[in-house]
């Protein structure tokens with residue numbers, strides 16, 4: 430490998446040997462070896478005494494949680510929370526997602542975050558929430574993302590009576606967001622109003638990509654675990670519980686059908702008290718899909734819902750997104766799919782300040798006795814290895830500039 434080719438690799442955010450990944454590696458090795466039992470071995474003890482100080486000074490130079498002031502908890506998921514934070518150096522607010530490494534190691538579930546990191550880091554799309562930084566410490570992964578002060582569409586649906594006009598706008602924006610994600614080669618698999626966030630301008634962005642999976646060359650994924658939220662899950666993903674299923678991006682278009690129905694009717698089409706009944710309704714969607722007499726729903730709205738909530742081979746969007754864009758449901762006199770970004774959204778969030786969180790539900794802080802549940806491993810488990818390479822910064826860090834010969 431030539432000299433300048435190696436240097437290019439060291440500064441390429443997509444290279445597995447970029448400088449951030451190499452610094453992650455030495456940090457992970459020290460943290461995984463700094464265990465009393467292991468340090469009885471001469472080689473480990475010598476290594477730690479040479480590198481422990483180096484890694485500590487490195488951590489002080491790199492991005493860390495202490496660089497951000499925690500303002501409010503604005504969301505919670507299976508392995509962590511999202512906090513509204515303010516970056517002390519730049520005074521900018523961000524949404525910072527923290528994932529607990531212990532939980533992921535314990536449940537052997539420590540790979541799902543790569544898709545989320547890569548999509549938000551490299552999408553470069555106005556339809557996808559942007560990742561500003563990703564970093565880590567021995568206990569957590571951190572994703573510093575743009576703050577979406579309008580909250581999610583669940584919050585909007587509980588705050589307003591959503592008209593067909595509004596539904597048309599938000600559906601069109603989600604169609605463009607999913608088209609962007611699919612064009613990157615990913616399927617979302619958990620499209621639901623919770624993952625549709627409203628920006629300061631009132632336009633929508635897709636968020637929470639933990640369930641995303643990369644399509645193969647034929648545009649399908651083989652994966653048995655049924656991922657997603659019951660109400661929005663497609664029949665083909667449900668049917669192949671456990672077995673090795675093959676499905677494509679049309680699973681996301683099914684969820685859009687559920688979303689349109691929910692915005693217009695006020696509840697999801699296959700909802701039932703018992704989860705197993707919801708599944709039955711989804712499997713029998715041909716007969717279970719019903720439209721109530723109230724509220725009145727236009728024929729074109731019913732038509733597009735039926736075309737999304739149909740069997741995978743005939744589902745709208747299966748062949749091309751244009752089949753969706755050309756559906757008569759979207760015909761209106763204010764915008765087209767080409768001018769959507771310039772159209773004025775139904776709701777422009779009213780905000781008193783850059784850290785206004787009124788559009789987010791109150792979340793009780795979970796007082797986890799952090800000290801309690803963290804025990805030092807007894808031997809080398811390599812618990813830090815799954816997270817090497819996660820660190821990312823979308824600006825040139827001083828180190829990268831140095832390597833590129835631009836000076837500090």
Ligand SMILES: CN(C)[C@H]1CCc2nc(NC(=O)c3cccc([C@H]4CCCN4C(=O)Nc4cccc(C#N)c4)c3)sc2C1
Nearest residue numbers: 504505506507508509510511524541576577636637639640
């Ligand atoms: C089972 N395995 C395979 C994996 C399947 C996928 C998966 N996803 C997880 N995900 C989480 O553990 C998690 C943690 C915090 C927040 C959130 C979301 C859910 C609530 C809000 N949220 C979110 O991402 N919000 C967000 C995102 C971006 C910007 C803004 C703002 N403003 C807000 C999710 S854990 C896990 C296990």
